[in-house]
Amino acid sequence: MIKYLGSKRTLLPFIGAIASSSGAETAVDLFTGTTRVAQEFKRRGLKVLASDISTYSEILAQTYIVADGATENIDEIKAKLTYLQNLPGKSGYFTKTFCVDSRYFQPKNGEKVDAIRDELELNFRDDPHFPILLTSLMLGADRVDSTTGVQMAYLKQWAARAHNDLELRMPELISGSGSAVRGDALEVVPTFETADLFYMDPPYNQHRYFTNYHIWETLVRWDEPESYGIAMKRIDSRDEGTKSVFNKKREMPVAFKKVIEQAKGKMVVVSYNNESWVDASDISQALYDAGHEAVSLMEFDYKRYVGAQIGIFNPNGEKVGKVGALRNKELVFVAGDASAVEDASKAVASLRPPTLF
Ligand SMILES: C[S@@+](CC[C@H](N)C(=O)[O-])C[C@H]1O[C@@H](n2cnc3c(N)ncnc32)[C@H](O)[C@@H]1O
Incomplete structure (x- = not known):
């Protein structure tokens, strides 16, 4: 999977356990990014809707969530990947912008990207495997980039991996069905049908995914696009239309509460970062206001499991119980029927560190 800021890779066993404990059959993964969480739900047999505002996230969702690994013709896709892999490199926009005017990739790999992406545009646009082939190109390029994981800068010295040759590999497709919706959360959420489980993982600060990626x-x-600055960002990064309210300090808390209010999920799970612009108690209150019977807050450490339930909120949104130092912790709210929230806490508590990290 691509390197991605805020990716919930380390939380997957826990979020997956919450999903399984709830008996959910349908799920929404809002702000799906890499689609990792949606993939975890799908692997556990849920029918998933994955949604994000980014175009690359939509392509990832079409690959991992919409495509059914049980019915796709893998040999046919592999044959297409082999054909694309063998195209001779050619220098174009990508090479000039990201390998000559900047140094995100070695020119040999930029030329490969130009050749493959041009061919995809010319001859594979209507191919049902277009998203899978494009995902393969994105993953291949990610493995030979020269960044620390965000595209606001490239490394002064080439990353060792940048010297490798870009390779197209078959993405690991997952059996089952699902859907992908691209759009602003505030616009798309009201259009979703009720899901058993509604997970959301919004951005919590000023760092924009549109420019980071x-x-x-x-x-x-x-x-x-015309590009500017050392990072060669897209000129439309400056347009209001590409800015998300979730990256604006004054607007984010209101937008977030609105999404919580509109999220139609029997159980709602919210990933939370305590360095965000919204207080934990405000999120808890918003979840109660949305009609949930119980809300609990779980804490996770990147290295080890810390404790399932560090905070529990009463229906007035007041914290009951002690919350310790929360720096560098991953926090997750679980809201729903009291018994379902309790089952979720038990399911998380039953997971043990050695098998997880
Ligand atoms: C913290 S990341 C999600 C990471 C994801 N859970 C994962 O594991 O990869 C937040 C996501 O919100 C998306 N986003 C930002 N503003 C948005 C908006 N207004 N509507 C929908 N998605 C938005 C970003 O593109 C980004 O993928």
Whole structure:
């Protein structure tokens, strides 16, 4: 999977356990990003809707969530990947922008991207495997980039992996069905049907995904935008239309509460970062206001499991019980029927560190 800020990779066993304990059959993964959480739900047999505002996330969702690994013709996809892999490299917009005017990739790999992406545009646009082939290109490019994981800068010295040759590999498809919706959370959430489980993982600060991952936006759109600055960001990064309210300090808390209010989920699970612009008690209150019977807050450490339930909120949104130092912790709210929330806490508590990390 691509390197991604805020990816919930380490939380997957826990979020997965919450999903399984709830007996959910349908789920929404809002702000799906890499689609990792949606993938975990799908692997556990849930029918998932994955949604995000980014174009690259939509392509990932079409690959991992919409495509059914049980019915796709894997040999046919592999044959297409082999054909694309063998195209001779050619220098184009991508090479000039990201390998000559900046140093995100070695020119040999930029040329490969130009050749493959042009061919995808010309001859595979209507191919049912287009998203899978494009995902493969994104994953291949990610493995040979020269960044620390965000595209706001490239490394002064080439990353060792950047010297490798870009390789297209078959993405690991998952059996089952699902859907992908691209759009602003505030616009798409009201259109969703009720799901058994509604997970959300919004951005919590000023760092924009549109600029942090501008190369993936360009790779997917293939629109050759004018770019600016050392990072060669897309010129439309400056447009209001590409800015998310979730990155605006004054607007984010209101928008977040609105999404919670509109999220139609029997159980709602919210990933939370305590360095965010919203107080934990406000989130808990918003969950109660949305009609949930119980709300609990779980804490996770990147290295070890710390404790399932560090905070529990009474229906007035007041914290009952002690909450310790929360720095560098991953926090997750679980809201729903009291018994379901309790089952979720037990399911998380039953997981043991050695098998998890
Ligand atoms: C913290 S990341 C989610 C990470 C994801 N859970 C994962 O594991 O990969 C937040 C996501 O919110 C998306 N986003 C930002 N503003 C949005 C908006 N207004 N509507 C929908 N998605 C938005 C970003 O593109 C980003 O993928």
